Amino acid sequence: MRASSNALILAATALVGLAGMLPAVGGPIMRALQPFRFAAQSHAASRQVAIVEMDARSVAEIRQWPWPRRHYAKVVDELREAGAATIVFDVDFSSASNPIDDRAFAAALQRAEGKVTLPTFGQQAGARDLRTLDALPLDLFRAHAALASVSFSPDVDGLVRSLPFATITAGTPRPSLSAYIAARAGVADVDYPVDFSIDPDTIPRLSFVAVERGAFDPAIVRGRNILIGATAIEMGDRYPAPLRGVLPGVTIQALGAETLLRGVPVRGTPLATFALALLLCVPGLRARRRDVAAGVFAVGLVSLTVVVLAAQRWLAIYFPLGLGWLMLSTGGCLFVARDIFRRFRTGRLYDEATGLPNQRALVSQSGNRAGVACVVQLTNLEELSAVFDTMQVAQGIVRTAERLRLCSAYDVVYRVRSHQLALLMPTHEIVEDQLATLRTLLLQPVEIAGRKVDIAVALGVAEDGDMAAAALAAGDAAAAGLFWRRAALNRDRLENAVSLMGELDVAIAAGQIEVHYQPKLSLATDRIASVEALVRWRHPARGFVSPGAFVPLAEQSDRIEPLTLHVLERVIGDAARWRAAGHEVTAAINISAKLLDAPAFIAAVDQLLDTAPVAPEALIFEVTESAAMSDPTIARATLHHFRDRGVAISMDDYGTGQSTLSYLRELPLSELKIDRSFVQFAHERQSDAKLVRSTIDLAHALGLKVVAEGIEDAENLAFLRAANCDYAQGYFIDRPMPFDALVVRLGKLSGSVKPNAPAGNRARAE
Structure with a gap:
C-alpha cells in the first residue's frame, strides 16, 4: 500500500516536472527564483x-x-x-x-x-x-x-x-x-x-x-x-x-x-535537474514520519540548490533551479497531503493514545474475519491511572496487546474501549487451551517506567464471534473475580443486571447476603489480629453474584444503606461468636462515602452499637480517602462521633487519593491501609520502598497503626516486617473465607502463613 502510494506521488511529481519544462509554466518560476539564485552567490567583479x-x-x-x-x-x-x-x-x-x-x-x-x-x-x-x-x-x-x-x-x-x-x-x-x-x-x-x-x-x-x-x-x-x-x-x-x-x-x-x-555560460538541460529532483524525492517518500520527511525534503532542496549554484559558479552551466524546486515542493506537498489523509484515517480507525485499532476498525473488519471473539477487560486500569501518567498507562496497554497478538487469529488486537481490548482467536484450537496460554502470558508483569506492574485482566469469550456478547462476558468475569467467562447465546443478561437491584431487598430479607472475612496478619505476633468483612451474594437462580456487580449499583440506587446495616449486624453477631471462643480479633466494615452524611444511617448504627453483644472497640469502620475528603466537615463530624463511641477508624486505599497531612491530623484515624499498588513491588523497587517506609514512619509518628494490603509473596512480607509495618493483608496471607472457615483458621496455634495462591494476575475479592 505504501509502495503504491509512493509510486503515485513520484508519477505526479514527474508530471509536474514535465509541465515545468514548458515555458508557460517554468518561465515564471525561473524568473521568480532568479533574484535568490544570484543573491545566494553574490561576488565581486574580476576588475578586468x-x-x-x-x-x-x-x-x-x-x-x-x-x-x-x-x-x-x-x-x-x-x-x-x-x-x-x-x-x-x-x-x-x-x-x-x-x-x-x-x-x-x-x-x-x-x-x-x-x-x-x-x-x-x-x-x-x-x-x-x-x-x-x-x-x-x-x-x-x-x-x-x-x-x-x-x-x-x-x-x-x-x-x-x-x-x-x-x-x-x-x-x-x-x-x-x-x-x-x-x-x-x-x-x-x-x-x-x-x-x-x-x-x-x-x-x-x-x-x-x-x-x-x-x-x-x-x-x-x-x-x-x-x-x-x-x-x-x-x-x-x-x-x-x-x-x-x-x-x-x-x-x-x-x-x-x-x-x-x-x-562561456551554458544552459544545462532541464532533464538533468528533472532526474536529480526526482531522485531526491525518493528518500523523503520513504520516511515514516512527517517531521523526518520534512527534514529529508528540506535537505533535498538545499542539496539541489547547492549543486545547481555550484555548477553555475564553477562550471558556468545554468541548470533550471525553479524546475527542481517545483518538483521537490510538489513531492513534499503530496507527502504531507497523504500523511494528513492517513492521520485522519488513523484518527478514525486507531486509538490515539496506544496506536491500536479501535472500535471503528473492528466494525469495519467484522464482515471479513471470523473466529472466536475475545474481549480482555483491564480490571485495575483506575489504579494504574492513579499511579502512572497517561502515556505510561498507554505503554502498559500496548505491551499487554503485544502478548495478546500471539493468540490472535489475524495478529490484530483492538482497543474497543478505554479498559477493553478485543481480538479474534483461531477456531481450530480448543478455547480452553488458548485461554490457558493467554493466562500464562498475562500473568507475567509488564514493565512501565522501569517498574514491573501487574495488568489485572478478566476475559470474555464468545465462540460465535459476537464481540458485544464477549464484552458483556468480560464484565461478568471481572465482577465475579474470574479470569474468564464464556458468553451465553441469550441476550437477557443486560436486563437481569438492570433488574438486580429490585431483588436486593428480598435477598437481604431471605439471608442470601453472606459475609466473608479476609484475615489481617499482625507482624509483631505472627497471628491473625483482625479481619475485613467482604459482602457476598448467593443468588438462588443466578448463583454467585460478585460484589463488583451489585455494590456499585446499590450505591447508585440508594440501597447501600440497608446493605451496609445488614453487613454490620452480621459482623457484630459473628464477632461475638468468635470472641466467645476466645479469639480477640477485630473486624473491619467498609462504609460508603454516601453514608457519612446520612442521619438515618448514623442513628441506625448507634442503635446497633447500643445493643451489640460486643464492645465498639471490636469494630473498625473503613473509609476511603475520597470518602473522607468529599465533604471534610461532615465526614470529620461523623467519624469523630463513631470514634467517640469506641469504633476504630481506618483510612482505606491510602495513597490513591489526594490526602494531606492536615486530614491525617484532623480525622480521628486509628490506622492507615496502604494501597496494594504501592505495596506489591515495594521489595523490588526502591521508589516504592521509600514511599511505603515513609508512610509507615509518618503513621507511627501520628500514633496510627498501618495495614499493607495486596501481599502476594514471601519477599513482600519480609520487606514489610523489616519496615515495621503493623498488619499485612492479601492472598498470600489468606483468601476471604466464610465464618466457619475463619474460626478454624483462628483456632490454629500460630498465625504463620504459607502461599495460598500464585503471585501475579489476581482480581481482588471483595
Missing part, C-alpha cells in the same frame, strides 16, 4: 573591466548635448596614454556633428591604433513602421576602429537577463560589446545568460570629465578593458535587471563581459 561614466557630473560640466566629439577624442587619448587594453564605446556615432570635432575624434582613433571599438545597433524605423534600421558609425570613424553590436532585448517581463554573442548589422555578423571584450566567439542572435550575481558596484568606475582632464589614477585603467557609456539618469539608457534593480546599459554590458571572461 572598468567603466568611464557619462555621469551627472559630466553632464553638468559639459552642458551640451550631443557632446562635442572633441571631448571623446580627449578621453581616448588619456585612456591610451594610461595603458588601457581596449576602449569600447557604448555611444552612438552614426550621425555627423561639427566637422572639426569629428576630425579630432577620427584623429584620436587613429592614434589609438586599433584599441577603440565603436557600437553598431538596430532600431525600429518608427512607431508604425516595424522595419529595423541599422546604425553604424560614420565612415570617417570606421577606418581606425573595430565595430561591435550593442543590441539586446528584454524578456517578456521587461527585465534584461541575457545578451547576444553577436548580431547582424548591415548584413555583417558583429560581436556584441561583451563578447568582443572577452574575446569570445559565438553565433549571431544566440544569447547567453548574464551573471547578475556579480556585484556591479565592484566594477571600477571613473567619471568622464575626470578622465578628460587627466584627473584620475592611471592604475585603474592600465591593462583593463574600458567601457564608455551613459550612466546619468537624464540620458535614459537604463534597463531593469534581476536582483540589481535598474542598471545603465553600459553596466549591463560590463556585467556581460565579466560573465564571459569567466567562461
Whole structure:
C-alpha cells in the first residue's frame, strides 16, 4: 500500500516536472527564483573591466548635448596614454556633428591604433513602421576602429537577463560589446545568460570629465578593458535587471563581459535537474514520519540548490533551479497531503493514545474475519491511572496487546474501549487451551517506567464471534473475580443486571447476603489480629453474584444503606461468636462515602452499637480517602462521633487519593491501609520502598497503626516486617473465607502463613 502510494506521488511529481519544462509554466518560476539564485552567490567583479561614466557630473560640466566629439577624442587619448587594453564605446556615432570635432575624434582613433571599438545597433524605423534600421558609425570613424553590436532585448517581463554573442548589422555578423571584450566567439542572435550575481558596484568606475582632464589614477585603467557609456539618469539608457534593480546599459554590458571572461555560460538541460529532483524525492517518500520527511525534503532542496549554484559558479552551466524546486515542493506537498489523509484515517480507525485499532476498525473488519471473539477487560486500569501518567498507562496497554497478538487469529488486537481490548482467536484450537496460554502470558508483569506492574485482566469469550456478547462476558468475569467467562447465546443478561437491584431487598430479607472475612496478619505476633468483612451474594437462580456487580449499583440506587446495616449486624453477631471462643480479633466494615452524611444511617448504627453483644472497640469502620475528603466537615463530624463511641477508624486505599497531612491530623484515624499498588513491588523497587517506609514512619509518628494490603509473596512480607509495618493483608496471607472457615483458621496455634495462591494476575475479592 505504501509502495503504491509512493509510486503515485513520484508519477505526479514527474508530471509536474514535465509541465515545468514548458515555458508557460517554468518561465515564471525561473524568473521568480532568479533574484535568490544570484543573491545566494553574490561576488565581486574580476576588475578586468572598468567603466568611464557619462555621469551627472559630466553632464553638468559639459552642458551640451550631443557632446562635442572633441571631448571623446580627449578621453581616448588619456585612456591610451594610461595603458588601457581596449576602449569600447557604448555611444552612438552614426550621425555627423561639427566637422572639426569629428576630425579630432577620427584623429584620436587613429592614434589609438586599433584599441577603440565603436557600437553598431538596430532600431525600429518608427512607431508604425516595424522595419529595423541599422546604425553604424560614420565612415570617417570606421577606418581606425573595430565595430561591435550593442543590441539586446528584454524578456517578456521587461527585465534584461541575457545578451547576444553577436548580431547582424548591415548584413555583417558583429560581436556584441561583451563578447568582443572577452574575446569570445559565438553565433549571431544566440544569447547567453548574464551573471547578475556579480556585484556591479565592484566594477571600477571613473567619471568622464575626470578622465578628460587627466584627473584620475592611471592604475585603474592600465591593462583593463574600458567601457564608455551613459550612466546619468537624464540620458535614459537604463534597463531593469534581476536582483540589481535598474542598471545603465553600459553596466549591463560590463556585467556581460565579466560573465564571459569567466567562461562561456551554458544552459544545462532541464532533464538533468528533472532526474536529480526526482531522485531526491525518493528518500523523503520513504520516511515514516512527517517531521523526518520534512527534514529529508528540506535537505533535498538545499542539496539541489547547492549543486545547481555550484555548477553555475564553477562550471558556468545554468541548470533550471525553479524546475527542481517545483518538483521537490510538489513531492513534499503530496507527502504531507497523504500523511494528513492517513492521520485522519488513523484518527478514525486507531486509538490515539496506544496506536491500536479501535472500535471503528473492528466494525469495519467484522464482515471479513471470523473466529472466536475475545474481549480482555483491564480490571485495575483506575489504579494504574492513579499511579502512572497517561502515556505510561498507554505503554502498559500496548505491551499487554503485544502478548495478546500471539493468540490472535489475524495478529490484530483492538482497543474497543478505554479498559477493553478485543481480538479474534483461531477456531481450530480448543478455547480452553488458548485461554490457558493467554493466562500464562498475562500473568507475567509488564514493565512501565522501569517498574514491573501487574495488568489485572478478566476475559470474555464468545465462540460465535459476537464481540458485544464477549464484552458483556468480560464484565461478568471481572465482577465475579474470574479470569474468564464464556458468553451465553441469550441476550437477557443486560436486563437481569438492570433488574438486580429490585431483588436486593428480598435477598437481604431471605439471608442470601453472606459475609466473608479476609484475615489481617499482625507482624509483631505472627497471628491473625483482625479481619475485613467482604459482602457476598448467593443468588438462588443466578448463583454467585460478585460484589463488583451489585455494590456499585446499590450505591447508585440508594440501597447501600440497608446493605451496609445488614453487613454490620452480621459482623457484630459473628464477632461475638468468635470472641466467645476466645479469639480477640477485630473486624473491619467498609462504609460508603454516601453514608457519612446520612442521619438515618448514623442513628441506625448507634442503635446497633447500643445493643451489640460486643464492645465498639471490636469494630473498625473503613473509609476511603475520597470518602473522607468529599465533604471534610461532615465526614470529620461523623467519624469523630463513631470514634467517640469506641469504633476504630481506618483510612482505606491510602495513597490513591489526594490526602494531606492536615486530614491525617484532623480525622480521628486509628490506622492507615496502604494501597496494594504501592505495596506489591515495594521489595523490588526502591521508589516504592521509600514511599511505603515513609508512610509507615509518618503513621507511627501520628500514633496510627498501618495495614499493607495486596501481599502476594514471601519477599513482600519480609520487606514489610523489616519496615515495621503493623498488619499485612492479601492472598498470600489468606483468601476471604466464610465464618466457619475463619474460626478454624483462628483456632490454629500460630498465625504463620504459607502461599495460598500464585503471585501475579489476581482480581481482588471483595
